[in-house]
Amino acid sequence: MAVDKKFAGYLCTGCGIGERLDAKQLTMVATREGKMASCKSHPMLCSAEGVQLIRDDVAAGNATHVMIAACSRRAKMEAFNFTDIAMSRANLREGVIWLRPEGDEHQETTQEMADDYVRMACAEVRFMTVPSGSGEQSLNRNLLVVGNGVTAMASALEAAKAGYGVHLVCDEGVLGGVYKDLYKRVPFRAAPPGVSNARTAPLPQPEEPGIAEMIAEVQANPRISVHLNAKVTKTSGAPGRFSADISTESGGTVTENIGAIVQATDYKPYDAKRLPEFAYGKTPDVVTNFEMEKLAKAANGGPLKRPSDGKEVKAVAFIQCAGQRSEQEGHLPYCSGFCCTESIKQAMYFKAQNPDCDATVLFDDLRTPGAAGEDFYRAGQQAQVTFSKGKASEVVVEGGKLTVKFKDLILNEDTAMECDLVVLATGQVPNTGPDPYAQLAVDEAPTEEEKEAARRALAVAPPSILNLDYRQGTDLPQLKHGFVDSHFICFPYETRRTGIYAAGPVRRPMDMKQAIDDAAGATLKAIQAAENAALGAGAHPRVGDLSYPTFRKEGCTQCKRCTVECPFGAINEDEQKYPQFNEARCRRCGTCMGACPVRVISFENYSIETVGQQIKAVDVPDEFSEKPRLLVLACENDAYPALDMAAQAGGSTISPFARVIPVRCLGSVNLNWITDALNSGYDGIILMGCRRDDDYQCHFVRGSKMAAERLSKVGDTLQQLRLETERVVVYEVAITDVQRVPLLINDMAATVEKIGMSPFKF
Amino acid sequence: MSDLNTAMIERYRTNFLKEVEANVEEGEWVKMCMQCGVCSGSCPLGKFWAHPPQEIFMMIRAGKREEVLSSDSMWMCTSCYNCIVRCPRELPITHIMHGLASYAKRLGLVAANQPTAKFAQLFWNNLMKKGRVNELKLGLALYFMNGFGEGIKIALKKQKLGMNMMKTGRMNPMEILGGHAVKDLSGFQKVIQKAQELEDARIAKHGA
Numbered sequence: 001m002a003v004d005k006k007f008a009g010y011l012c013t014g015c016g017i018g019e020r021l022d023a024k025q026l027t028m029v030a031t032r033e034g035k036m037a038s039c040k041s042h043p044m045l046c047s048a049e050g051v052q053l054i055r056d057d058v059a060a061g062n063a064t065h066v067m068i069a070a071c072s073r074r075a076k077m078e079a080f081n082f083t084d085i086a087m088s089r090a091n092l093r094e095g096v097i098w099l100r101p102e103g104d105e106h107q108e109t110t111q112e113m114a115d116d117y118v119r120m121a122c123a124e125v126r127f128m129t130v131p132s133g134s135g136e137q138s139l140n141r142n143l144l145v146v147g148n149g150v151t152a153m154a155s156a157l158e159a160a161k162a163g164y165g166v167h168l169v170c171d172e173g174v175l176g177g178v179y180k181d182l183y184k185r186v187p188f189r190a191a192p193p194g195v196s197n198a199r200t201a202p203l204p205q206p207e208e209p210g211i212a213e214m215i216a217e218v219q220a221n222p223r224i225s226v227h228l229n230a231k232v233t234k235t236s237g238a239p240g241r242f243s244a245d246i247s248t249e250s251g252g253t254v255t256e257n258i259g260a261i262v263q264a265t266d267y268k269p270y271d272a273k274r275l276p277e278f279a280y281g282k283t284p285d286v287v288t289n290f291e292m293e294k295l296a297k298a299a300n301g302g303p304l305k306r307p308s309d310g311k312e313v314k315a316v317a318f319i320q321c322a323g324q325r326s327e328q329e330g331h332l333p334y335c336s337g338f339c340c341t342e343s344i345k346q347a348m349y350f351k352a353q354n355p356d357c358d359a360t361v362l363f364d365d366l367r368t369p370g371a372a373g374e375d376f377y378r379a380g381q382q383a384q385v386t387f388s389k390g391k392a393s394e395v396v397v398e399g400g401k402l403t404v405k406f407k408d409l410i411l412n413e414d415t416a417m418e419c420d421l422v423v424l425a426t427g428q429v430p431n432t433g434p435d436p437y438a439q440l441a442v443d444e445a446p447t448e449e450e451k452e453a454a455r456r457a458l459a460v461a462p463p464s465i466l467n468l469d470y471r472q473g474t475d476l477p478q479l480k481h482g483f484v485d486s487h488f489i490c491f492p493y494e495t496r497r498t499g500i501y502a503a504g505p506v507r508r509p510m511d512m513k514q515a516i517d518d519a520a521g522a523t524l525k526a527i528q529a530a531e532n533a534a535l536g537a538g539a540h541p542r543v544g545d546l547s548y549p550t551f552r553k554e555g556c557t558q559c560k561r562c563t564v565e566c567p568f569g570a571i572n573e574d575e576q577k578y579p580q581f582n583e584a585r586c587r588r589c590g591t592c593m594g595a596c597p598v599r600v601i602s603f604e605n606y607s608i609e610t611v612g613q614q615i616k617a618v619d620v621p622d623e624f625s626e627k628p629r630l631l632v633l634a635c636e637n638d639a640y641p642a643l644d645m646a647a648q649a650g651g652s653t654i655s656p657f658a659r660v661i662p663v664r665c666l667g668s669v670n671l672n673w674i675t676d677a678l679n680s681g682y683d684g685i686i687l688m689g690c691r692r693d694d695d696y697q698c699h700f701v702r703g704s705k706m707a708a709e710r711l712s713k714v715g716d717t718l719q720q721l722r723l724e725t726e727r728v729v730v731y732e733v734a735i736t737d738v739q740r741v742p743l744l745i746n747d748m749a750a751t752v753e754k755i756g757m758s759p760f761k762f
Numbered sequence: 763m764s765d766l767n768t769a770m771i772e773r774y775r776t777n778f779l780k781e782v783e784a785n786v787e788e789g790e791w792v793k794m795c796m797q798c799g800v801c802s803g804s805c806p807l808g809k810f811w812a813h814p815p816q817e818i819f820m821m822i823r824a825g826k827r828e829e830v831l832s833s834d835s836m837w838m839c840t841s842c843y844n845c846i847v848r849c850p851r852e853l854p855i856t857h858i859m860h861g862l863a864s865y866a867k868r869l870g871l872v873a874a875n876q877p878t879a880k881f882a883q884l885f886w887n888n889l890m891k892k893g894r895v896n897e898l899k900l901g902l903a904l905y906f907m908n909g910f911g912e913g914i915k916i917a918l919k920k921q922k923l924g925m926n927m928m929k930t931g932r933m934n935p936m937e938i939l940g941g942h943a944v945k946d947l948s949g950f951q952k953v954i955q956k957a958q959e960l961e962d963a964r965i966a967k968h969g970a
Contacts, residue, residue: 197852199794358777366796378851381794384779386823389797410797410820 007126008063009036009118010054012045012070012092020097021114026069029115033617034122036067045070046079058085065125069118072644073662086128086605090114090121091660098647099654099742109627109656116618116659123617127609131547133536134583137240140259140534141165143526144244146232146465147264149177150211150512151504153218154519155262160223162527167256168218169227169246175215177266179512182209183296183349186341187372188513195375203379204372206345227254235261236469238570238584239499240533245467259530260499262522263476263484265465266515267428267505274330275323278424279395284308285402286395286422288322289342296349304353306421309400315358315419316350317404318343319392320366322424334481336427338511340367343425344380351383360386360417362406370513390415395422428509430483434461436473436569468497472569476500480694483508485701491540493522496701498539498568498585499529533584541587541637541699542664547603548583549592555600562592562601567667567702589700590668594707599672608670611661615673618659620681623761628657628683628752632745633669636662637699639688639733642741652742655749657683665689666730667703674714674728678721681761684748687711688733688741697734704732724755764870771827778827784968787861791853795819801845801855811835815845815855818862831871836862837878868965880907890954893944898937 009030013023023041030039042050045068057063065086070076071093080087092114100110142165145155153175156166174180187204195201218224227246233253234245242258272280272288280286284307287295295304303312320343324332340363347359361380366387368377381387390406405416435441438458445451464474477496479485485496486507493501503522504515529539538545551562562579563571570585571592579592593601599608611633621627634640640662646652663669666689677685689704691697698704708730715725731744774781782789795816802814813821813835821830836859845855863879866872872879884907888900905920906913927933944950 199791377796378794381796384793386779386793387797388820388823408820408824410817411824415824 004064005126006062006064007036007067007122008054008057008065009034009039009067009069009122010045010050011039011041011118012043012050012068013041014044014046015071015093016097017070017092018043020102020110021092022111025111026092026114026118029118030067030069030122033119034067035126036122037062039067046076051079054080054082058082064130065128067118067121067125069121072647074641074644084130086125086130088121088125088128090117092117094644094647095660098650099643099652100656101653106656112619112627113656113659119617119619120614120659120661123613124610127607127613129604131545131604133546134548135536136583137238137536138534140240140242140257140530142167142256142258143523143530144169144232144235144242144256144258144261145264145523146261147177147266147504148172148175149264149266149504149515150179150214151264151266151515151519152177152262153214154516155264155503155523156218156224157214157221158520158523159262159527160221162523164223164259164527164530166224167227167244167246167258168224169230169232171229171231173229175218175226175228176211178269178290179209179211181290181294181297182211183293183300184345185209185512186338186345186370187376190371190373191375199382201378203375203382205379206348232466234467234469238533238582239529239539240584242499259533260501260526261466262501262503262519262526263466263495263506264503264515264519264522265431265506267509268431270323270332270336270426270429272323272424272426275424275426277394278319278322278392278422279397279402280424283397283402285397285420286424288424288426289339289346290426292346292423296346299353301353304350304357304421311420312354313350313357313420314354315417316347316360316421316423317392317402317417317419318347318359318361318423318425319395319404320361320363320425322392322426324425324427325364332427332429332481334427334509335367336509337367337369338509339425339427341370341373341376341511343423344368344376344385346423347385348380348383351385355384358386358419360388360419362388362390362392362404364389364391364409370511372513428505430481430506430509431462431465432478432482432484432506433463433465433475434458434473435478435482436470436475437477439473466500468569470497470569471563471572472566476502477569487696487701490697491699493518493525494540496568498570498587499526499533501526501529536583538586538588542589545588547588547605548586549581549588549590549601549603551579551581551596551602552600553578555598557598559597561595561597565595565667565702565706566592567700567706587700589665589703590663591665591700591703591706594666594668594670594710596670599670606664606668608672611663612673612676614661615677615682616680620761623757623759628749628757629681630655630658630684630686630745630748630752631677631682632658632660632686632688633663633666633673634660634688634741635666635690635704635733636664638690638697638735639731639737639741642733642735642737645735645738646742649738652739654742654745657749657752658686658745665698665700665703666707667698667700667705669707669710671710671714671717674711675717678718678723678727678758679760681758683727683752683758685728686745686748687728687730688744689730691732691734721760723758723760726751726755727758767869767871770869776825778825778830779823781827782822782862782865785965786858786865788854788857789861791858792819792822794851795853796851798850800848800850801853804844804848806842806844807838807840811838815859818859828871830862831866831869832873834873834876834878836860836866837872837876839863877907892941893947893950894942896937896941898933898935899941 027039030036069090072091073089096114143159145152145168148170156168159166184206187207229249233247237243244258245255247253269290325335350357350359389409392406394405396403403416407414441454445454468474476484484502484507486502495502501522503519558577570582572580574580620629692705711730714728718725799816802816808814839859884903905916
């Protein structure tokens with residue numbers, strides 16, 4: 001392979017590069033130091049003519065490895081889109097001229113900066129190979145959808161509409177899930193535009209639930225196989241080639257080949273027995289919102305009667321946030337986001353049947369998410385449902401009468417109301433399997449107290465849902481409160497298991513309409529995953545990336561760090577205890593590469609060498625030159641684009657001594673690069689990754705956290721080298737930190753000026 | 763307690779909201795309040811009210827009949843219309859406030875010395891005579907609103923103001939002798955009579 005490498009450099013002199021920089025000098029650097037066989041210049045390389053110049057060389061067999069010195073690798077991607085060659089880009093436009101002030105006094109250092117970027121890009125491309133994909137699998141147009149309810153049914157129907165086959169696994173005897181007893185549903189649509197705010201305006205009313213129709217549609221669809229009373233007892237493989245064992249209660253097991261998986265197991269109703277203060281369980285006249293639906297369904301439009309004595313309800317109180325939005329032990333700390341509209345709907349049942357029935361909703365904050373939300377609230381007010389801002393503290397049962405004690409939060413007084421029936425608006429508990437990292441949490445808890453808490457959580461873990469045959473546990477990892485990890489804004493549906501998507505209330509609390517919409521989103525992501533897997537290409541966020549990690553077996557010490565640290569559980573172990581990379585499960589973040597202490601893991605176009613050689617390629621002047629060198633390793637997802645944007649916006653300048661290298665994720669940063677850089681005389685190192693921990697923005701979820709953990713130990717290395725600890729800093733950077741990123745770099749320049757140059761220059 | 767008030771208590775028993783809907787001008791809107799509090803925050807005199815509009819609406823729904831109707835809050839409204847402009851639910855709050863005041867007066871629940879109520883009555887009586895307000899007479903009536911002695915005191919205090927107004931032709935002392943009327947006084951009276959009939963019919967419909 002190596003003998004076939006033909007290196008060619010191309011320099012663009014457009015966009016001011018030619019005026020600001022010495023093109024002749026750059027060409028010389030590329031050919032003499034960068035070892036490019038040639039380096040052609042073009043006044044506008046991204047034009048059709050310029051691109052053709054490169055294509056001609058490629059076609060003539062003169063270029064297999066191309067170095068383009070022009071704009072940022074994030075610019076002109078459509079023009080410089082060559083799939084059949086290896087390519088590196090020296091960022092002279094955003095990286096140099098747009099971040100440096102003009103003027104003769106700056107010319108020398110600016111030119112040196114550009115020279116270095118050309119050296120770095122040449123070094124990078126010399127150690128790259130063309131990614132070719134593994135060709136491990138073919139297209140499998142079948143989805144596995146796990147769940148009983150509307151989310152799962154909606155997902156199955158969406159997949160079928162897209163031409164995919166579906167295995168729908170339902171662990172009950174009938175479909176419908178938590179909503180099968182629904183009498184009416186909250187309306188799906190807001191009032192049409194133009195409906196006024198008038199108190200008599202026609203507003204959306206409770207609708208027929210539509211569950212039976214949905215079940216019929218699922219059952220009639222030839223593309224959907226419904227497995228009732230069934231469980232997934234084993235899932236193995238990877239996107240495009242999952243194998244799922246579906247076992248029924250009667251003992252039969254079928255094994256199906258699956259392209260991708262949607263987990264839509266919805267939620268379990270909160271156990272109201274944990275609310276003795278509201279007399280739940282003491283009298284049948286205190287019911288949950290779920291039981292209320294059953295009462296309404298039984299009455300079917302007739303008088304609503306209370307369970308204890310069958311007396312018609314004349315006054316009903318709804319207690320919102322029952323066991324929710326509370327830090328109290330056993331309560332849910334979050335808002336379930338569906339109970340306010342449910343209570344409005346149920347209060348309207350009473351008003352529709354008997355306008356003289358007093359229906360009071362005791363709320364703290366009435367939250368009505370969803371399209372119809374606010375209009376539906378107004379519909380409830382039109383029907384004369386009484387909404388009282390109040391916090392219920394107790395329900396007292398006395399001789400068949402219920403008294404709700406509450407604090408009126410508007411009038412600021414403790415008061416009480418009598419009623420015949422109390423409805424508790426209880427919340428959603430995600431229906432997920434055990435947290436795969438629960439054992440790890442026990443092992444890694446810093447204090448005995450936390451260890452005990454982690455142990456308790458492990459002891460009450462629910463049974464597995466997916467039974468993944470992964471080294472990293474049987475189910476989807478969780479983030480907070482047992483919800484499946486799924487970034488709520490930037491990348492919903494994505495979980496930490498590639499090819500398995502979470503839809504509906506398993507990933508965050510939501511109402512029925514949102515769950516149905518969510519199902520469509522997750523299903524489309526699942527289909528994308530299956531299609532990408534067939535091409536051997538990566539899924540979000542490196543969609544289409546054909547490279548995947550491989551390791552040099554003879555160098556591997558079986559330390560297992562890669563298998564533990566992979567955020568996506570992509571790496572299993574083979575019989576000989578060597579890591580086994582499942583390329584289709586891989587997101588190409590390189591966290592394994594950063595973890596490997598013996599540096600045997602690499603990608604074809606991204607490796608310890610491609611970055612390490614860039615670090616080495618930089619010209620480091622001696623200690624007395626007053627020209628320090630700052631290495632910036634910037635995450636390509638947020639920090640590097642932020643720096644590009646700072647350049648594009650203009651007005652920002654950075655120190656001419658900084659050399660920025662984009663990395664796929666801070667998690668891919670191997671400590672070896674840091675020690676190498678320090679040893680070769682860099683004066684300061686800045687690492688920029690995404691926000692980590694609970695409200696993370698890391699595109700690979702755990703990458704920046706892993707990096708932070710590893711780098712917390714870099715202080716020891718610095719002390720061993722007798723260097724100041726300020727020389728290495730790690731920052732969390734968001735893509736919006738456009739003004740901050742240049743300042744961070746300049747801060748380091750100031751620090752180096754203060755503490756002096758590194759003594760490690762040769 | 764007036765007979766009417768007793769009758770109303772009997773008729774609506776616990777449901778004060780329904781009573782307000784039936785009897786108070788624009789009272790049907792009260793249920794649409796969403797308790798955001800923008801009205802209370804917008805009211806320039808809000809801090810002088812015992813209960814700002816948001817609270818009044820909440821009290822109506824909580825069935826606090828006596829407290830609402832005997833409150834002086836709605837009498838404090840100066841009709842600046844800030845609340846109406848700002849209410850996200852577009853409730854005619856100012857009108858509801860005046861409706862509540864008017865209903866409280868009909869029921870005889872207004873405190874004996876409520877100054878706004880007294881002024882309103884004097885204004886109305888003055889207006890009815892000639893179809894226009896006789897400012898001289900209205901001014902004097904206000905001076906003597908709280909008794910003869912006090913009236914003299916105020917009149918002496920305001921003497922200079924009165925003289926200046928006369929000098930600049932802003933006030934005609936001859937107006938004390940009856941004063942001038944609108945062009946078509948009998949027409950005006952017919953209009954008022956018709957309005958009264960309509961209002962009586964509306965009230966009769968709700969049994970009060």
